[in-house]
Amino acid sequence: MSVTAWLAVAVFAAVYVLIATERVHRVAAALGGAVAMLLIGATGPEQAFFSESAGIDWNVVFLLLGMMLIVSVLRRTGLFEFVAIWAARRSRGRPYRLMVLLILSTACLSAWLDNVTTVLLIAPVTISVCTRLGLPVVPYLIAEVMACNIGGAATLIGDPPNIMIGSRAGLSFNDFLLHMAPIAAVLVVVLAVLSRWLFRGAFSYDPERAAQVMALRARDAITDVRLLVVSGVVVVLVMAGFVLHTTLHLEPSVVAISGGLVLLALSRLDARRVAADVEWETLAFFAGLFVMVGAMVQTGILTDLGRAAAGALDGSLFGASMALLFGSVVPSAVIDNIPFVASTSPVVSEIVAASGGTGEAQVLWWSFALGADLAGNATVIASSANVVTVGIADRAGHHISFWQFSRYGLVVTAVTTVLAGVYVWLRYFVLA
Incomplete structure (x- = not known):
């Protein structure tokens, strides 16, 4: 590797250590690392800001x-x-019982929405219900974002x-x-069972609060019926846009930002107050x-690295x-699985082509998808949904x-990756 490549590895490793040890705020560490990459020449302004494969994913x-x-x-x-x-209730x-309900609801929702949208919708609900019941918020947020990553693996x-x-x-x-x-459904059930042991300290029942x-x-909680109806219509249209985005030739980002701005205009709310609720720190961290x-x-x-692995197969x-x-x-656990998949999928495509291209070789794509999706649960920065959830928790006063x-x-x-490996082995090599 070149000197620049070694310096890039050093910068990335240093930033990762800072994020992991929390000696520096994760936003400062990520932005500082980005500046360092620009200064050492590992990337340039053109690539960093305008390249689809090697820059900020504006979508x-x-x-x-x-x-x-x-x-x-x-809200x-x-x-x-x-x-x-x-x-x-x-x-x-x-x-x-509440955690299982949240896990199952989140996983089902995440299969039909992207997982970032799901946690944006469900995390505020979780914080509210845990506060009402006097329960620790963090275990419930972690459990549901894991359900989100697993449930999201089920669909395109x-x-x-x-x-x-x-x-x-x-x-x-x-x-x-x-x-x-099929395997996503099994793994959601496994997570629900596993949570009984993992988060056993979070199940203190308070009869008085209950x-x-x-x-x-529940009906008394609705404070603005008109705004709820307008929001419901916009959300349905946005969800339809997500499902039909390939037919409409619109990026999901265009659908989302259009829906957000239209709803803001129709809501008659103060735009500054609405914008103040945006997780700007999270967006900066992603950048x-x-x-x-x-x-x-x-x-x-x-x-x-990908080609070396391909040659060893x-x-x-x-x-x-x-x-x-x-x-x-x-x-995928070390870097967000979105840029990892973006950078590695061309290598996987080469491996699939070398293995016959279609038919039996398609198992390689399913293996790759399972590995990248399930690894999203490993660390805070492994999945976009994790980063967003941590940001929401921080703003609500619950540090993760x-x-x-x-x-x-x-x-x-x-646990889930091993079970996914068994699934791939049984379905595509034993029972095929």
Whole structure:
């Protein structure tokens, strides 16, 4: 590797250590790392700001911004309090029952929305219901964002990496539903069972608080019926736009930002107050992270690693499948799985072509998707949904540290990835 490439690796490693140890705020660390990459020449302004493969993914940034605007308006209708009271009453105030309800609801929602949109909608509800029941917020947020990452793996539109993989491989919505949904459903149930042990300290039942919540009427939480109706119409149109974006030839980011701005205009709210609710720190963190990972792509480091791995597979379809599944876990856990998939999918395409291109070789794409999606649970920065959830928690006064998340995430990632490996082996090599 060149001197610049080695310097890029050093900068990335230093920033990762700063984020992991929390010696420097993650936003400052990411933006500082991005500046360092520019200064050492690992990337340039043209690549950092305008390159689709090695720069800031503006589609992700504006998708987040649009959905944050929508959530900011929705918050003013009382909808989140309504859902929080409904969930608390449905679970009868029982903490573990509530967590299972949130896990299942989040996973189902994430399969039909992208996982970032899902956590933007569900995290405020979780904070509200946990506050009402006197429960610790952090375990519930971590459990549901993990359910979000697993549930999102089920469909083409559920997780941004799936959209990129489907586009490059020519895989349809039904293809993902047929091959990914079965194992995703199993893993959601596994997560619900595993959570009983992982978060066992978060299930303290308070009969008095539970009784108070059971006495509430969810309908009373709605404060602005007109705004709720308008928001509902816009949200339905945005969701339809997400599902039909390939037919409409519109990027999901365009759909989201259009919906956010239209809703803001129709809401008659003070735009400054709505904008104040946007997670600007999260957006800045993503920008810095994209520039750093883009620099790693620009210097050829990730591509070289991928090709070296491809050369070591020696034509074995089963070996290639397992290598893609388990080999995607570590890099997807270290960097956000969106830029990882963007930079690695061309290498996977070469491996698939060398293995026959279609038919049996398609298992390589499913292995790659499972590895990248499930690794999103490993660390705070492994998935966009994780970063957004941590930002929401911080603004609500509930800090989630890197190691606090990873303590649970690494266990869940290990268990679900092994089960996914068994699924791939049984379905495509034993029972095929």
